[in-house]
Amino acid sequence: MNYTNPMLKTLTTKPKTIFLIDGLGAMLTAILLAFVLTNFEVYFGMPVNVLHCLAAVACVFMLYSLACYVLLKSRWRSFLNIIMVANLLYCGLTIALVWYYYSRLTPLGMAYFLLECLVIISLVWLEKRVYQGL
Template sequence: MLNPKRIFLIDAFGALLTTILLFSVLAQLEQYFGMPKDVLYLLAGIAFGLFIYSLSCNRFVKSNWKHFLRILIIFNSIYLLLSIGLIIKHSESLTVLGWIYFILEFIVIGVLITYELNSLKKENSIH
């Protein structure tokens, strides 16, 4: 049996880490990463919203968790696509450190979305 609370908690932890890195590290060291502060604050705000959503699901969702996980997968995918669009838009100003950060973030989010999708499929095949 899958543990949906664990899935939401993992996602919440990742979203919080992203929020902290974008807001407290990348935005404060903008010259080393090359992404404008307003873009980093926007992404950090969205990541924080995802943190609140995931943590709320972990804490309060008792049944019908698959519906809430589908919503989370959609929002994570939108965040990833928005990030890619912003990277393309600001690609000329990104430094090597900026590229490294965002490529690593894309990999982590991609792995997380895949894990969430697989968890949903596994649960659907059980029932």
């Protein structure tokens, strides 16, 4: 396959790298949710207990993706499919929570969660390209 995008070319030749990217992204999400947003709840509006639950989910995704990156030698596609679906379900959950807590969320909170979903959906698009590219 001839990709003009160097990142796609690298990921299709080393597909396990997408698990590292996913895992590090999940780690960043967990840190932001558990430590930043919770300490500045007044500026975001999402309840702390909800932020902790979302952070816990992100930690599970992080462990899964990093374990896949380290342990998988072959047959990675089914594992990548699992994290793609999980990421989309996480976005669905986030959107549902934004809708449920809409009256509490600040504009900064809305922006954070919508941007987070946009980044995750972009990651899923990239993961799908890697999945199909080999």
